[in-house]
Amino acid sequence: MADGTIYLYFKNKDDILVQFFSYKAKQVFDLFREEVSIADNAVEKLRNLVRRHLEEFQRDKNMAIVYQAETHQNSRSAEPQIREMSKMYLDIVSEIVEQGQADGSMRKDLYLSLVKRFIVGAVDETINNWLHSGGKYDLVSMADPLIDLFIRGIGNTQ
Numbered sequence: 001m002a003d004g005t006i007y008l009y010f011k012n013k014d015d016i017l018v019q020f021f022s023y024k025a026k027q028v029f030d031l032f033r034e035e036v037s038i039a040d041n042a043v044e045k046l047r048n049l050v051r052r053h054l055e056e057f058q059r060d061k062n063m064a065i066v067y068q069a070e071t072h073q074n075s076r077s078a079e080p081q082i083r084e085m086s087k088m089y090l091d092i093v094s095e096i097v098e099q100g101q102a103d104g105s106m107r108k109d110l111y112l113s114l115v116k117r118f119i120v121g122a123v124d125e126t127i128n129n130w131l132h133s134g135g136k137y138d139l140v141s142m143a144d145p146l147i148d149l150f151i152r153g154i155g156n157t158q
Contacts, residue, residue: 042100
């Protein structure tokens with residue numbers, strides 16, 4: 001296919017990016033929801049979500065690069081799609097944390113919005129570090145240490 005032929009299907013480069021994010025978001029979030037639904041408790045739901053997130057980005061490194069690059073820019077072509085994906089992810093995390101708070105597996109004295117951003121930020125930074133390393137290690141192996149950090153924190157409770 002000649003380079004110019006692609007513009008028969010897309011308006012411009014930004015449109016390609018917008019369509020890419022829309023398509024991938026549906027695919028990936030269906031997988032996220034599926035993984036979360038098979039777990040029995042909030043901690044396992046969170047573990048499944050984070051593990052699947054890391055698996056998807058490791059499986060498709062090019063998608064990870066595009067997503068990370070686009071989401072870390074001040075001016076984003078796919079701003080509405082990125083905002084929607086972020087909201088969907090934060091909603092899943094909220095549901096899990098609220099379930100964990102209700103069943104006693106997660107602290108009730110924490111601000112939900114802070115917890116959500118802590119989780120999202122840690123996963124995002126883990127992916128960034130992996131990309132900057134050139135993908136030299138197994139990204140998915142970071143899922144359990146992340147969950148341990150989320151659930152147990154860094155304090156020494158005695």
